[in-house]
Amino acid sequence: MTNHAAGSIPDAANTLVSENGYYGAYGGSFIPEILVPAFAEISRHFEEIRHDGDFWQRYCALLANYSxxxxxxxxxxxxxxxxxxxxxxxxxxxxxxTGAHKLNNALGQALLAKRMGKTRIIAETGAGQHGVATATVAAKLGLSATIYMGREDMERQYANVFWMKRLGAEVVGVDYGSQTLKDAINxxxxxxxxSFETTHYVLGTASGAHPFPAIVAFFQSIIGVETKDQILQAAGxxxxxxxxxVGGGSNALGVFQAFFPHDEVGLVGVEAGGQGRDSSNHAARIAYGEGKPGVAQxxxxxxxxxxxxxxxxxxxIAAGxxxxxVSPILADLSEKGRVRFAAATDxxxxxxxxxxxxxxxxxxxxxxTHAFAGAFQDIAESSKSDIFIINMSGRGDKDIFNxxxxxxxxxxxxxIKRKNSQFEDQSR
Known part of the structure; x- marks a missing residue:
């Protein structure tokens, strides 16, 4: 099979952004003064690589031969x-x-960090897949890495914590707030x-201050480029x-972008319905209509x-x-009616x-599995001539305990009880 993505540089999400980093009413850059030089540097180098065929070819070659x-x-x-x-x-x-889409972005941003002369990368992680991907590319490209993870997520995804450490990354637990992803980002x-003079922040999802949503969407767009080509070959x-x-939105934007120009293709983002609409235990910002515009992070x-x-x-139930x-790109696309949001309960x-x-x-x-559940909610209304594509953004090995x-x-x-007894016996 050929590397479909290596032929041209995709840029679908970047056609949606304004000069000041907004997607409609969402996005922008609300950052402390001290980080203005760091964001200016990232923006300048990102603008260069967006049009650099040699960079894109190197990126695609690493994805093909390494990933x-x-x-x-x-x-x-x-x-x-x-x-x-x-x-x-x-x-x-x-x-x-590494078992998920996260490596696409981590590898691209690590190459960007090297281009900027950085020697260290840092990242947040929820489910741990972005942390593992970041630790992996740091080892591959000779960078040091520090990963921040909420203590609650560390308990839920300890297998990934184990692998990050074995790959040479420092893993720092965050013990305040809800001890989950938002606290790790903070x-x-x-x-x-x-540390920005020596360090690049490999943000894992298509959120945060401009240009991070555009950067993550750019590197994840390879998913949709391949998918579009593959379905045309398979189904004509x-x-x-x-x-x-949809957590932050990186895998969704990755697969959606190639279909933006085709209004006949419905795009459905599935959020975490948790314990349901009537509970306070969920993460459905758009599907349940409970999200409100605001500025944070x-x-x-x-x-x-x-x-x-x-x-x-x-x-x-899913830490990620x-x-x-939610990504400002997806918030805008939802408001415009281009992406429909659903929620799946645990x-x-x-x-x-x-x-x-x-x-x-x-x-x-x-x-x-939330994407599968969302598709299954709709499938009774479909016909045998319809085609559904579900983006399986990662594998479930990490989730065995949950x-x-x-x-x-x-x-x-x-x-688990037997293994616990064995450990207790060994420690006596």
């Missing part, structure tokens, strides 16, 4: 037969090196304020709908906030979707996960 791109678009024949409705295709970002920004036409989970978007403008705590804001996600595993032999990450808990697996509980 294993292009990832396949798999026809889900048994899942399709199960519903007897739309034909379902799955974009397999789980087969990207702590990473604090680090960067005092474009899909009717494309589904992706350097940009303006739809945040879950109370009447005083304070950010609410969020919840999801447990975020209070219960729907667990049910969808079991179905995908047993019909297709795939284990999607809990984040990615999945076992969600399934109430008694054998797994017994295994």
């Amino acid at each position: 294993g791109r292009p990832t396949p678009l798999t026809y889900a024949d048994r899942l399709t037969a199960h519903f007897d409705r739309a034909k379902i295709y799955i974009k397999r970002e789980d087969l990207n090196h 702590e990473t920004l604090r680090d960067w304020v005092s 036409r474009l899909p009717d709908r494309v589904y992706a989970c 350097g940009y303006r978007t739809m945040f879950l906030q109370n009447s005083d403008g304070q950010m609410k705590d969020t919840y999801s 979707l447990d975020y209070v804001g 219960a729907e996600v667990v049910e969808a996960l079991q179905l995908v595993m047993k019909t297709e032999g795939l284990i999607p990450a809990l984040e990615s 999945i076992a808990e969600g399934l109430q697996d008694e054998e797994w509980k017994g295994f």
Whole structure:
């Protein structure tokens, strides 16, 4: 299979942004004065690489030879037969090196850091996949790395913490607030304020102050470039709908961008419905209509906030979707009606996960399973001539503890108790 993305430089998301970094009413750059030089430097170099064919070719070559791109678009024949409705295709970002789409952006930004002469990269992470990807590219390119992660997320995703450390990164737990992604972002920004002369912040999602949403969307656009080419080869036409989970928005924008010009293709972002609309335990900023425009962490978007403008705590079974804001690009596209938002509850996600595993032999990450659940909500209204594409943004190995808990697996509980007893015996 050829490297479809290497032929030309995609730039779909960057056609939407204004000169001052806004996507409609959202985006912008609300940063402390001390970081103005850092953002000016990043903006200048990003503008250069957007038009640099040699940089893009080097990036694509590393993705092909190191990460294993292009990832396949798999026809889900048994899942399709199960519903007897739309034909379902799955974009397999789980087969990207480190098991998720996150490496696309981490590798691109690490190359950008090298171009700027930086020797250190820092990052925030929720589910841990971006942290692992950042630690991985740091090892590959000879950079030092520090990863910030909320203590709650560290407990939920300790396997990824283990791998980050083994890869040579320093992992710093964040013990305040909700101890999740928003707090990890805040702590990473604090680090960067005092270290930007030698350090680049590899922001993991298409949020934050300009130009970060554009940078992340740019590097993740390779997903959609491949997907569009692959579905045309496989089916001879474009899909009717494309589904992706939405935390911050990087994998969704990655797969959506190639279809922006094609209004006949429905784009559906699926947020974390948690314990449901009537609970306070969710992270559905747009789907439940509870998000309000606000400014935090350097940009303006739809945040879950109370009447005083304070950010609410969020919840999801999937750590990577447990975020209070959403990409300003997606907030704008939602307002314009180009992207529709849905939400999947924890219960729907667990049910969808079991179905995908047993019909297709795939284990999607809990984040990615939200996209499956969103597609399954709609599939009864589809016809056999329709085509759905679901972006499987990552694999579920990292989620084994949470999945076992969600399934109430008694054998797994017994295994954990036995291992705990063994450790206690060894420590005596």
